[in-house]
Amino acid sequence: MTSSFFKGSKTVVSQPKRSKILPKLSKKQLGNLVPKRGGKFTPVIASMLLKMAGWRNVGEIPNIPQAVVLALPHTSNVDGIYAIPSLFALDVNISIMAKHTLFKVPVFAQLLNWIGVIPIDRGNKGSVLQASIDKFKTGEPLFLGLAPEGTRQYTETWKTGFYYLALGAGVPILPVAMDYKTKEVRFMSPVYPSGDIDADLPKIYAQYKGVVPRHPERLSQPLQDINNVAE
Numbered sequence: 001m002t003s004s005f006f007k008g009s010k011t012v013v014s015q016p017k018r019s020k021i022l023p024k025l026s027k028k029q030l031g032n033l034v035p036k037r038g039g040k041f042t043p044v045i046a047s048m049l050l051k052m053a054g055w056r057n058v059g060e061i062p063n064i065p066q067a068v069v070l071a072l073p074h075t076s077n078v079d080g081i082y083a084i085p086s087l088f089a090l091d092v093n094i095s096i097m098a099k100h101t102l103f104k105v106p107v108f109a110q111l112l113n114w115i116g117v118i119p120i121d122r123g124n125k126g127s128v129l130q131a132s133i134d135k136f137k138t139g140e141p142l143f144l145g146l147a148p149e150g151t152r153q154y155t156e157t158w159k160t161g162f163y164y165l166a167l168g169a170g171v172p173i174l175p176v177a178m179d180y181k182t183k184e185v186r187f188m189s190p191v192y193p194s195g196d197i198d199a200d201l202p203k204i205y206a207q208y209k210g211v212v213p214r215h216p217e218r219l220s221q222p223l224q225d226i227n228n229v230a231e
Contacts, residue, residue: 027090061174068173071083075153095118144165181211
């Protein structure tokens with residue numbers, strides 16, 4: 001019996017209307033350059049959990065070794081319940097950043113490293129962006145996940161650090177969406193930053209048109225605008 005842990009939110013119907021545009025995405029479709037976790041059993045278990053929850057991965061991940069990955073919209077802690085299994089099912093390795101102090105406990109540090117968390121010293125504000133760029137400059141495969149909304153609540157603007165990180169590192173921005181209406185984690189078309197942020201951001205916003213978060217009332221203003229949500 002499926003656990004209540006996996007029951008949908010108020011924005012989810014029992015039989016979601018699936019996307020007709022984006023194809024189903026599986027581990028087998030990932031190219032050789034995409035950073036992978038290398039797990040044997042984890043993808044199988046994660047795929048089962050994702051299927052039990054009624055979710056699936058769709059879209060395409062370009063065969064590239066580095067990218068800044070956007071996780072949007074992020075309106076609830078519940079997002080991770082579906083996002084983590086979706087990534088593990090694909091065996092794709094997407095790293096995230098967290099305070100370096102979390103790594104002080106050895107056992108916890110091992111768990112964070114396994115998940116793909118990168119320690120960062122947020123106390124040195126001026127160096128965080130450069131330190132992130134430097135991680136890409138090593139040439140090692142790296143998909144770095146960021147949430148530009150910066151909060152699970154409504155916000156008028158996105159934090160634009162992700163853009164300047166991608167620009168400085170010379171890597172594309174890969175938009176990923178969680179749609180609670182269709183129960184899909186969508187991997188969408190990469191955007192290569194040109195240096196003209198005013199021209200590039202609308203290209204990213206447009207890909208989130210129609211995406212329904214767990215809490216629509218918390219949708220950030222840029223995504224409300226693209227979806228013509230009335231105030």
